[in-house]
Amino acid sequence: MERFENVVDKFIESIEAGDSEAFAALFAEDAVGHHPLYPEPVRGREAIRQSEQALFDAFSDISVDVRSVLVDGDRSALEVVIEAVNTGPLDLGEGEPVPATGRTVALPASWWLDLGPDDLIVETRDYLDTATFLRQLGLEAT
Known part of the structure; x- marks a missing residue:
């Protein structure tokens, strides 16, 4: 659990600060990110930085409420609620x-x-309800 605490803290801090450089620094050079807003996995630290920067460009006042953290060896799962303004x-x-x-x-x-x-992130998998996300933005889910 200890090795994840530092990574998770920095992960959340970089998201709340909208700092794509600090976010990307947590990833291995050949890391892979899976996100429901992207049709294909994002591969490599720089591509992960760019994809996160695109989200930071679209949202401000980001806060992350961590509800629970589970750790099993080299894997951690976080249950969170992300709040942000689409600016x-x-x-x-x-x-x-x-x-x-x-x-x-x-x-x-x-x-x-x-x-x-x-202790660098080699893979992430994000899960969220994209229909709810679009509805909260006032957009039609397609």
Whole structure:
């Protein structure tokens, strides 16, 4: 559990600060990220930084409420509620980015983090209800 505490703390701090550099520094160079807003896995530290920066560009006032953390060896699962305000365009991968709605989302999510022997994240899997996310933004779920 101890080795995850530092990583989880920094992970959440970087998200709440909207700091894609600090976020990416937590990942191995060849890490893989799975996220329901992206059709394909995001591969590599720089690609993970860029994808997170796109979310930071679209949302401000980000807060993460950690509800529970489970650790099993090199794997950790976090149950969280992410709250943020949509203040920038959001690219949903379907043509033109959606203009900012100014709405606040409060979205339950689950984050799975796998650590390598150097305590860098080698893989993440994010789970969230995209229909609820779109509905909270005032958008139609397609």
